[in-house]
Amino acid sequence: MRCIKTLALATALISGFASAHIISNGQTVPSATVEKYGELTLNGDSVGYQTWNSSNLTGKVRIIQAIAGRSSSKEMNAPLVEAIKAADFSNDTYQTTTIINQDDAIWGTGGFVKSSAEDSKKEFSWSSIVLDESGAVAKAWRLQEESSAIVVIDPQGVVRFVKEGALTDTEVTQVIDLVNKLMQ
Known part of the structure; x- marks a missing residue:
């Protein structure tokens, strides 16, 4: 019985480590490409899609x-x-x-997720919105399911802050302060 409990604990610990993200401060984000759907683009009032790649995350604080x-x-x-x-x-x-992981949507809501992303692009045209139908980014970065990850990168694409899950009020302030500092 003790052996079974030990094995169960070891399995839980290993699976916990396996699901931890692999984004590190001081490094660039792991390479990821979204081919279906990809980054939303606007042409007048029409929304289109283009392949998105994490290597394009340079030039601005993000x-x-x-x-x-x-x-x-x-x-x-x-x-x-x-x-x-x-x-x-x-x-x-x-x-x-x-980056919206459409592969991690409640069953039957994929169309709603897509239309919501398109509405957001129309409302916030200056933002970069990526609709990831197959979850390529979540898989490449080993992100938790049913969650949210926040990553701050500098203009060179180097990670300066990363956290999965809800940010505390202190962390929200930390992120805003960090962005202001990186933009100087």
């Missing part, structure tokens, strides 16, 4: 929000989104990049 295609994941870091809006960062030196 907050990357990688979220499951679920409203609960979107709401997880709503206070950060409000803080970003309030900060009114310059579009010349800052960009938000939202």
Whole structure:
């Protein structure tokens, strides 16, 4: 019986480590490409899609929000989104990049996730929004299911902050302060 409990504990610990993200401060994000659907583009009022690659995350300070295609994941870091809006960062030196994992949506809601992403692109045209139908980014970065990851990168694409799950009020302030510092 003791052997079974030990084995169960070891399995739980190993699976916990296996699901931990592999994004590290001081490094670039792991390489990832989204071919279906990809980054949303606007042409007038029409939304299109183009292949997106993580190697294009340079040139500006960015907050990357990688979220499951679920409203609960979107709401997880709503206070950060409000803080970003309030900060009114310059579009010349800052960009938000939202990566939506459509593969991690509640069954039958994929169409809603897609239309919601398209509506967001129309409302926030300056933001980079990536719709990831197959979860390529979540797999490459080993992100938790049904969650949200926040990553701050500098203009060279180097990670300066990373956390999965909801940010505390202190962490929201830390992220906004870090972005302001990196834009100087």
